[in-house]
Amino acid sequence: MEVNGTVVRPLDLLDEIVHRHNTEEGAAIPILQEVQNTFGFVAPAVLERIADLAHMSATELYSIVTFYAQFRLQPPGENLVRVCTGTACHLAGAEKILQAVENETGAREGGTSPDGKFTMERVACLGCCSLAPVVMLNEQIHGRLTPEAVRRLIKAVGRR
Numbered sequence: 001m002e003v004n005g006t007v008v009r010p011l012d013l014l015d016e017i018v019h020r021h022n023t024e025e026g027a028a029i030p031i032l033q034e035v036q037n038t039f040g041f042v043a044p045a046v047l048e049r050i051a052d053l054a055h056m057s058a059t060e061l062y063s064i065v066t067f068y069a070q071f072r073l074q075p076p077g078e079n080l081v082r083v084c085t086g087t088a089c090h091l092a093g094a095e096k097i098l099q100a101v102e103n104e105t106g107a108r109e110g111g112t113s114p115d116g117k118f119t120m121e122r123v124a125c126l127g128c129c130s131l132a133p134v135v136m137l138n139e140q141i142h143g144r145l146t147p148e149a150v151r152r153l154i155k156a157v158g159r160r
Contacts, residue, residue, distance in 0.1 A: 013038060014046060018053040028056060028064055032071060041072040069110075069121070077112040077119040079157055081105070082136040086125035092132035093146075098122065100147035101135070104154040117158055 017034045021027040031050060036042050042065050051058035065071040081101050085094045102108055105118035112119045128134045131143025142153060
């Protein structure tokens, strides 16, 4: 892995993250967030190393990672599909959008498609209520969707 033009070993980077946060009270969540932001997910094997370095319980770290929906224990797919299910989106058909994404990609909610191309997540709100129903595909918002529009969107991204 390269950081600022320097080749850094993943374990060195992990150690640096833990040491940077370890002086803070309640450092577990910030450590786990930075690990996921850096590596894309929190591998179960990494929890032991974090626990050793930060003098925490690996069991406690695992319970945090499995409790909060923001954390992943497996690498995400090439494309991240976030389906908003907030009130406005729910009323505008978010469940049908979720089903269309699952049917088109093969990714179940919270999971990754068998081909590794798509990960689908349900989110509480994307803050685009006037565009309901809304999907965030990677970092781009798509609104006023229908199941057919979602299928076309997924097909277009899958062809890249």
